[in-house]
Amino acid sequence: MDTSLPSSDIVLGGAIRVEDDGEGGTSMIVHNGKCRAKEVMITVIQKDLDPPLFDHLKKYTNMLTRIRHPNIILYMGYTILDKTHFALITETIEYNFEDFILNSSVPLSLPSRLRMARDCAFGMNWLHSCDPPVVHKDLQPRHFYLNNSSHVKICDFGLSRELRKDKRNYGNIRYEAPEVLKGESHTLKSNIYSVGSLLLFIVTRTLPFAEISNDAELLYMLRESDVMPALGALPSTVSRLVSACMVSQAGGRPNMRQVLKVLDVIMIDTAVGDPTGKKFWRRHFFQRDEVVWKEFECTMWNSYLPSHIHVVTSPSNAALKNDIEKKLRYFRAVLLEMKELTEGSDFVKIDQLGFVLQYFGPLIDGNGQVITFLTRLYETVSQDWFFGTLEQGPACLLLSNYDKGAYLVRYSTSNPGYFTISVRSKNSGNADSDMIHYRIVHEPYTESYTIQGRQYTSLPQLVRSEADRLLLHTAVPTSPYALLRLDEGNVNRSGYLS
Numbered sequence: 001m002d003t004s005l006p007s008s009d010i011v012l013g014g015a016i017r018v019e020d021d022g023e024g025g026t027s028m029i030v031h032n033g034k035c036r037a038k039e040v041m042i043t044v045i046q047k048d049l050d051p052p053l054f055d056h057l058k059k060y061t062n063m064l065t066r067i068r069h070p071n072i073i074l075y076m077g078y079t080i081l082d083k084t085h086f087a088l089i090t091e092t093i094e095y096n097f098e099d100f101i102l103n104s105s106v107p108l109s110l111p112s113r114l115r116m117a118r119d120c121a122f123g124m125n126w127l128h129s130c131d132p133p134v135v136h137k138d139l140q141p142r143h144f145y146l147n148n149s150s151h152v153k154i155c156d157f158g159l160s161r162e163l164r165k166d167k168r169n170y171g172n173i174r175y176e177a178p179e180v181l182k183g184e185s186h187t188l189k190s191n192i193y194s195v196g197s198l199l200l201f202i203v204t205r206t207l208p209f210a211e212i213s214n215d216a217e218l219l220y221m222l223r224e225s226d227v228m229p230a231l232g233a234l235p236s237t238v239s240r241l242v243s244a245c246m247v248s249q250a251g252g253r254p255n256m257r258q259v260l261k262v263l264d265v266i267m268i269d270t271a272v273g274d275p276t277g278k279k280f281w282r283r284h285f286f287q288r289d290e291v292v293w294k295e296f297e298c299t300m301w302n303s304y305l306p307s308h309i310h311v312v313t314s315p316s317n318a319a320l321k322n323d324i325e326k327k328l329r330y331f332r333a334v335l336l337e338m339k340e341l342t343e344g345s346d347f348v349k350i351d352q353l354g355f356v357l358q359y360f361g362p363l364i365d366g367n368g369q370v371i372t373f374l375t376r377l378y379e380t381v382s383q384d385w386f387f388g389t390l391e392q393g394p395a396c397l398l399l400s401n402y403d404k405g406a407y408l409v410r411y412s413t414s415n416p417g418y419f420t421i422s423v424r425s426k427n428s429g430n431a432d433s434d435m436i437h438y439r440i441v442h443e444p445y446t447e448s449y450t451i452q453g454r455q456y457t458s459l460p461q462l463v464r465s466e467a468d469r470l471l472l473h474t475a476v477p478t479s480p481y482a483l484l485r486l487d488e489g490n491v492n493r494s495g496y497l498s
Helices: 051-064 097-102 110-128 188-204 215-224 236-245 256-271 275-285 293-304 315-335 350-360 371-381 392-399 459-470
Strands: 010-020 026-035 038-045 075-081 085-091 144-146 152-154 290-292 347-349 386-388 406-411 419-424 435-440 449-451 454-456
Touching (some): 010 038, 010 075, 051 075, 051 085, 097 110, 097 144, 110 188, 110 256, 110 350, 188 236, 188 256, 256 275, 275 293, 275 350, 293 315, 293 347, 315 350, 315 371, 371 459, 392 419, 392 435, 406 459, 435 459, 449 459, 454 459
Antiparallel strands (some): 010 026, 026 038, 038 085, 075 085, 144 152, 290 347, 406 419, 419 435, 449 454
8 A cells, every 4th residue: 555645745844853865974863843734743754765775765654544543653645745754753752862862861760761762562572573574674762652641652664774874784783682773683582682672772771891891892792702781780580581681682572472571570560569569469450551540459459358248248248348348449549649641541550659669568468368468558648647648848948838837748759768857956047047857767578667766556646655755746737648538438449429
């Protein structure tokens, strides 16, 4: 099927990227633009359009327009500009992935980086699963883009390399398999090597072989010896996967399905520290990093809560059901950080579950039930003084509006699993010096809470017992969870205030 578009449908905008041709010239220029009023990216080939090149580009574009996947850029067709320049039309993508990863001012948690790596693997697995399989001929971070939802998409399948005048068969040597650098063709297995190198780049936010700055020296080493990049302080599971992908013998590398499966396990292990939480997510939501709250809640009811209370009518069952639903609303609020979302769009993310379990876990008790966890969470979050996620600066600013003895409890920002009591200790008018912050040591997944060497079995017990000693007089009344303490009649079953 030919996917040509009339040039009259195209409005060319400003250039956003230029690809060199290997000899100081330009092989193609990527522009913003519009096609039939839709914002698009337009890649204009900077070569005279002779018949062989036209046939090759048309075949290339027609093939790519048949590939549909969320992690592969959408190719919409091609056109001829000024009767001389071939132009590819694709969806527009907001960010250059390579620049984004290398920008140290952008905070990126390890689970977030692994999610991006898995996006890349999803796209590559789709290509390798096509009939016939599609081999990427220049796999490197420069040929990925990032959209506003932080999802990664593969673009440029090697066209920029093919248009180079130096006619070399490889792209960026830091991501190419040794056999390709020696002159062999790209294969599914050479792509796996590139995926391993790409994973290393994403997780470490550092170029592979960064310890070797001279490209000529690196090229020689990669061709002549069995050399691996420095893996640094990678998690052991990530290190093993990178090493497996980047072995020098192509036949010893895994396939993309195997890479994806291992990445899914790594994501769960990295995001969730609680062993019972890991087991829960693996069993019910494997290969997913987020799930709609409704599904999450139903899974808890069906597997870890007394589901019989839905069908056996009695006053005691009705009371128990109402109690559990109340505690689930608090759990939902903590997982979603009280975000006001429309029903159906409230996603529970695996890393947020892992975060919450550090403070209130374990998720499942020794009897295989989740009610102990829900009760522990409820007894803390329902307190007037609990504020959850709140940095020290905003906490001081908030306390400055109240008199001496005003206090609140929040998550520690420096020690995961710990809590902090922030209290106004005097009324001098200085928002910083008037405040004292007490660290509560809480080893994740335990019921031990320690302050200044004194140990308690729950956070509410600690706050009650330490109130006189720490001069905790009045809880700040503006907790984000205060809405949940409204009359239960104002809250419907889904947990939304009506």
